[in-house]
Amino acid sequence: MRRIALLSQRLANQIAAGEVVERPASVVKEVLENSLDAGASRVDVEVEQGGTKLIRIRDNGVGIYRDDLALALSRHATSKIVDLNDLEQINSLGFRGEALASISSVSRLTLTSRRSDAEDENGWQVAVAGQEMTAEVTPAAHPEGTSVEVRDLFFNTPARKKFLRKEQTEFNRIDEVVKRIALSRFDVHLSLRHNQRTVHQLHAASSLQEKQRRIGLLCGPAFLEHAVHIDIEAAGLRLWGWVCLPTFSRSQPDQQYFYVNGRVIRDKLVSHAIKQAYRDVLYGGRHPAFVLYLELDPALVDVNVHPTKHEVRFRDQRLVHDFLFRSLHKALADVRPDHNMSSADGHQAAPGVEPAFSNEPAAVQSRLGLRVDQETGELLGQGDGLATNGLPGHDASGNQVAASGVGSGYASPGDRGGYRSSVSGFGQSRGAPPGVLADQSAVYQQLSQDAEIPPLGFAVAQLHGVYILAQNAEGLIIVDMHAAHERITYERMKTATDNQGMKAQPLLVPLSIAVSTAEADCVEAEQAGLSELGFTIERVSPESILVRQVPALLARSNVEQLVRDVLADIQEHGRSDRITAYRDELLSTMACHGSVRANRQLTVAEMNALLRDMERTERSGQCNHGRPTWTYQSMSDLDKLFLRGR
Numbered sequence: 001m002r003r004i005a006l007l008s009q010r011l012a013n014q015i016a017a018g019e020v021v022e023r024p025a026s027v028v029k030e031v032l033e034n035s036l037d038a039g040a041s042r043v044d045v046e047v048e049q050g051g052t053k054l055i056r057i058r059d060n061g062v063g064i065y066r067d068d069l070a071l072a073l074s075r076h077a078t079s080k081i082v083d084l085n086d087l088e089q090i091n092s093l094g095f096r097g098e099a100l101a102s103i104s105s106v107s108r109l110t111l112t113s114r115r116s117d118a119e120d121e122n123g124w125q126v127a128v129a130g131q132e133m134t135a136e137v138t139p140a141a142h143p144e145g146t147s148v149e150v151r152d153l154f155f156n157t158p159a160r161k162k163f164l165r166k167e168q169t170e171f172n173r174i175d176e177v178v179k180r181i182a183l184s185r186f187d188v189h190l191s192l193r194h195n196q197r198t199v200h201q202l203h204a205a206s207s208l209q210e211k212q213r214r215i216g217l218l219c220g221p222a223f224l225e226h227a228v229h230i231d232i233e234a235a236g237l238r239l240w241g242w243v244c245l246p247t248f249s250r251s252q253p254d255q256q257y258f259y260v261n262g263r264v265i266r267d268k269l270v271s272h273a274i275k276q277a278y279r280d281v282l283y284g285g286r287h288p289a290f291v292l293y294l295e296l297d298p299a300l301v302d303v304n305v306h307p308t309k310h311e312v313r314f315r316d317q318r319l320v321h322d323f324l325f326r327s328l329h330k331a332l333a334d335v336r337p338d339h340n341m342s343s344a345d346g347h348q349a350a351p352g353v354e355p356a357f358s359n360e361p362a363a364v365q366s367r368l369g370l371r372v373d374q375e376t377g378e379l380l381g382q383g384d385g386l387a388t389n390g391l392p393g394h395d396a397s398g399n400q401v402a403a404s405g406v407g408s409g410y411a412s413p414g415d416r417g418g419y420r421s422s423v424s425g426f427g428q429s430r431g432a433p434p435g436v437l438a439d440q441s442a443v444y445q446q447l448s449q450d451a452e453i454p455p456l457g458f459a460v461a462q463l464h465g466v467y468i469l470a471q472n473a474e475g476l477i478i479v480d481m482h483a484a485h486e487r488i489t490y491e492r493m494k495t496a497t498d499n500q501g502m503k504a505q506p507l508l509v510p511l512s513i514a515v516s517t518a519e520a521d522c523v524e525a526e527q528a529g530l531s532e533l534g535f536t537i538e539r540v541s542p543e544s545i546l547v548r549q550v551p552a553l554l555a556r557s558n559v560e561q562l563v564r565d566v567l568a569d570i571q572e573h574g575r576s577d578r579i580t581a582y583r584d585e586l587l588s589t590m591a592c593h594g595s596v597r598a599n600r601q602l603t604v605a606e607m608n609a610l611l612r613d614m615e616r617t618e619r620s621g622q623c624n625h626g627r628p629t630w631t632y633q634s635m636s637d638l639d640k641l642f643l644r645g646r
Helices: 009-020 024-037 066-072 084-088 099-105 158-162 167-184 208-219 221-225 268-277 317-333 337-345 362-366 417-430 434-447 481-500 517-525 527-532 559-573 578-594 604-616 635-641
Strands: 042-048 054-059 108-114 123-128 137-140 145-151 189-194 197-202 227-234 237-244 256-260 290-295 458-463 467-471 475-480 504-514 536-541 544-551 630-634
Touching: 009 099, 024 042, 024 054, 024 099, 024 145, 024 167, 042 167, 066 108, 066 123, 066 137, 099 108, 167 189, 167 197, 167 208, 167 256, 197 208, 208 221, 208 227, 221 227, 221 237, 227 317, 237 317, 268 317, 268 559, 317 559, 458 604, 467 604, 475 481, 475 604, 475 635, 481 578, 481 604, 504 536, 504 559, 517 527, 517 536, 517 544, 517 559, 527 536, 544 559, 544 578, 559 578, 630 635
Parallel strands: 042 189, 256 290
Antiparallel strands: 042 054, 054 145, 108 123, 108 145, 123 137, 189 197, 227 237, 237 290, 458 467, 467 475, 475 630, 504 544, 536 544
């Protein structure tokens, strides 16, 4: 065994480079963060051969003092923190003081800078080539700001260079780093060039429209078409940004950007909260898409966790978790069909739009087969037919009201008479039974005469016993009636169950479980939370607990495993939704089996009742299994499909 000795400065830097400088994208990330911390409003990035040959980054920040240029290449040298108090309230992206030293130890680095308040007009330059030597500062022509030029990355560490991927792969990683920075700082002009070709030229954005334009350039126009802009503030926390609807789910988590005080992070607590918010509407291994920003007091978050600075620790994890979950859950629940269609047409949805026919009793719109008693939560059976009492086109007994025919002819979508004529024409051309045509005519005469056209419009026909064809003021809508009714029923059952509270069932023989000391401590500290979930658990020894009551819905499940899972969730995330998840799974199954089935013939009145319920129901755009419940084609889309106007 050798004697203990201090490592050389060069070797220490190369060891640090193994953590900080993993590939060319790591160099771009560290230098870009330094430029932003320097107050730059413009940053230009130029790379060659995927960054292995050349990386040049120039900014217009405050610059570096002449006497500090050589010191900047030393390890643990930084201007961003001075003492422990600064470390506990970090407002900058970088703070470790390792980036330039690590980069210079594995490359040929040239650092040129000129202070904005310099007495002379000269810039100053320092160059090193991965070896232990005294850095010499020389004058150089340079505008205000700083330039970092990195050539021949890993030239002196061939083993590291062999692990690099193909040129395009390495550049794609650099491109992703630039995207993350561009999405975090809308106020900065960013450009990226690769092999003398301009890839990005992103101008500074100040207004919401300009920010959305940048997001559209980086994430694609489809992202914005399906995104909801949110801005929620509570308890000293602010969450804002764009979250996509479940209809824009991805097979990979490649469009998930989450920032804490401007720093892009990957955190288990954040991921868990977002996953919870999408639980009811996203299944089958799909991933949501979002660009979200969390702002809070820097003293409430620890960023000194990992050398890459991608991981953070929140002081109050439960508060942050609940805030993220509730904010995103409410944002997704508040989306109604009119938002989807306004986004597709490029128009802003009118906030607070009330669905049409609000004067009708709620019971009229809720009698679609499976019903839930709002007081008792009892599941009522599905009848032979949908109740139609009080609906237009039916009398008090539910019988169809005969109506006289209407004239034929074409009217524009904005003309309500167009609905009546189109319905009549449809029935006559297809040879519809007289009763169906009379039903359609009566409904349209009463619903479209003195009422505003609702977002999902009015039903026209039922297609193949599966889909509802509807027409609104802007185009055509197709609804999967089973999927839509399944979501409506599911949400009502959840509401009825929530109003009752979680019922507990005592165990005939209390269950003794051996646990760790930490789990037993958790049981003592979380008695109130466990009671709300339906558990009665006592600590009987330092490493043993006794389960006396469990949730009634889950009494036949594996109680021991259920308790362990709940305690694990509480320890890791500060809360557990496992009981709610199991409950919702049962309710989802019941709603699926009790909803209207395919090939069940519905009257126009019944179809319109279903459409109105969809407009009122949260998350009605997806069924319980994550499938879309409806799709929309505007008149412009239909015109393009048939080449009209060309």
